[in-house]
Amino acid sequence: MNPPLLQLLGQTETFGGEIGINLAYVASAVLFILGIRMLGSANSARKGNQLSSLGMLVAVAATLVNQGLDYQWIAIGIGVGALIGLVAAKKVKMTSMPEMVALFNGFGGLASLLVAAYGFLNPDSESGGSEQFQALVIFLAVAIGAITFTGSMVAYLKLAGKISGKATLFPLQKFLNALVLLAIVGFGIILVANLPQIGEIEIDPLQAFAWLVGLTLLLGILGVLPIGGGDMPVVIALLNSFSGLAASAAGFVIQNNVLIVAGCLVGASGLILTVIMCKAMNRTLGNVLFGGFGATGSSASGEVEGEMKPVSVEDAYYVLESAASVVFIPGYGMAVAQAQHAVKELGEILEANGCEVAHAIHPVAGRMPGHMNVLLAEADVPYEQLREMDDVNPTIATVDVAVVIGANDVVNPAALEDEGSPIYGMPIINAHEARNVFCLKRGQGKGFSGLVNRLFYRENVRMLYGDAKETITALVAQFKD
């Protein structure tokens, strides 16, 4: 990129520089729209992503045409950011994808927050719009950006296991959150109405702004702390949506169409994912965000009849060896144990043995939407073996063996039969209907949600204790002997 040349182009453009830039923005918006559309289908997804990155390139190039930019600093900034982004994107393991997306969401939010802060400190940079409107959009960009930032950081820390992934609850939590929210709205009103003083207290706008930033950052932390790990898919999708909305709000601050459109597209797509995730858990968004689910353990686990019956690898092998159909049901435990490659190998051996193999994936299995699909794709599991819940359930009663790998709530029959259970009504993969079920589990403890899994106590269910990867590798070894 040669900025002076571009500058020249901008000036000699027939329409004049500004119109040329705006036309380029239209082009990049179109590329984003096409790109997102193509991301929605497996065949075109990669091309869609490339189109959308081309759109970004066009937007950046057009922006550089503007007069009076500090190209040196811009080059350094983009260079540093691009390098960090590139290394991170190349190095990250597929199992760590949720953490990565959380981090990137957070960065996007912080960038928008900083742009809003810039707009506040430097109000003459862009003219137009009333002062109130300007203050309002700055308020929104700060609030959404800050919540996205700290919320994503907490989500990241939880996903990476740096802090407890369980819901963190403390007394008066909701009261405190409401208080913080109220204070934020208060400072928002002060800034938008540009109040010189309240009663006797004089107000320094800069100080009020600093308070606003601090409180919104705090709200992001407080908001995500009470949300347990099993609900992370919803949170990540929602934060994804927020990162787009924050960019859109920043677009209002600098009155730039391409920011508004691109940010809004992301906001809408993230929202759709959020809704899909909530539906897959039969819960409302409010319940996910404020329910503190999973912290209290189970209020209504009740008595479970029967006992958990362990099985040895060898016995499991004999059953698998004679099975005509096997369905694997992966969950977060598979990601933790990094068992996806071993699973793929076992699947191949079973197929060679004349067995029909499928992987049934619940929409909220794992820690982010589509998490299991990415892992199994990484391990080279054939695409047609990846089946959705609704696709598998009707025929699962005819399946010889269901192998549950580190999944818990998504196969818990309590969701179907125990009205008192917190997960009652959640659609599950009906693993219990299969003729035989093997559950791979690290230990005898409860799962993430703290709920007793009734599946484990069923007559047709056997437990394979131990590390999922080692267990499956051992099964593979049995087949090879």
Next chain:
Amino acid sequence: MELVQLLFIFTLAAFLGYQLISKIPSQLHTPLMSGSNAISGITIVAAILALQADLAQDDLVRWIGFAALVLASINVVGGYVVTDRMLEMFKKKENKKE
């Protein structure tokens, strides 16, 4: 630009976004998310505009713009590259199937 005009654009984009992704297969949820995340790095445009040459005397403002630019660039480049990496894995299998 008129406030109404901006809101108009915002509203249309919201509906468009909703329509675009009405039915996504769950296999693609993760790449869709990281790919759209890269698009939200469009803040990079605002960050570039913030780094005005004549504005450099005010240190704080300049550093704010610079930090925004670095973060947005991480978001853009990292987001696109990691999405491509994921989609490549999906692609590989498609070819094998043929």
